Amino acid sequence: MDKLSIFYSIKYIGKNNVIATYGDNDKVVFVHLAEHWKYGVMVVDVYISSTSGNTKVKSRQQYIINILSAAKIPFEVKDISSSETDKQFMFKALEENGKTVIAPQLFLGSEYLG
Numbered sequence: 001m002d003k004l005s006i007f008y009s010i011k012y013i014g015k016n017n018v019i020a021t022y023g024d025n026d027k028v029v030f031v032h033l034a035e036h037w038k039y040g041v042m043v044v045d046v047y048i049s050s051t052s053g054n055t056k057v058k059s060r061q062q063y064i065i066n067i068l069s070a071a072k073i074p075f076e077v078k079d080i081s082s083s084e085t086d087k088q089f090m091f092k093a094l095e096e097n098g099k100t101v102i103a104p105q106l107f108l109g110s111e112y113l114g
Contacts, residue, residue: 044068044075044113047090049103051081061104 046068048061068075080087080103094101097112106113 044073045078045107045109046075047078047080047086047103047105047107049081050079052103057103064104064106 046061046064048065049057052058052061065075065077078086078090080090090103090105090107091101093107093110093112094105099105099112
């Protein structure tokens with residue numbers, strides 16, 4: 001799997017289901033969050049890079065933001081190109097999870113979602 005296929009596609013399915021596709025495999029990444037956002041308790045952190053020159057990365061970042069907005073999932077955008085703290089958090093968390101460091105990435109607090 002190449003580095004850019006972290007999120008091959010994301011689909012909004014129903015009220016509380018969002019599916020992220022990794023190559024040929026589907027993984028539901030938001031289903032377990034339904035109760036949290038229903039009560040407005042948790043916010044998904046979307047780590048992006050506003051300075052990326054890669055059009056695929058930019059497109060995927062915007063697509064994830066659009067999906068979360070359409071699903072009415074509370075989220076906060078964290079720009080790793082303007083915050084060294086956010087950048088270091090994302091890099092460390094991805095390294096601990098054995099993942100490729102490339103935006104966009106999603107977290108619920110310190111829990112890595114994908």
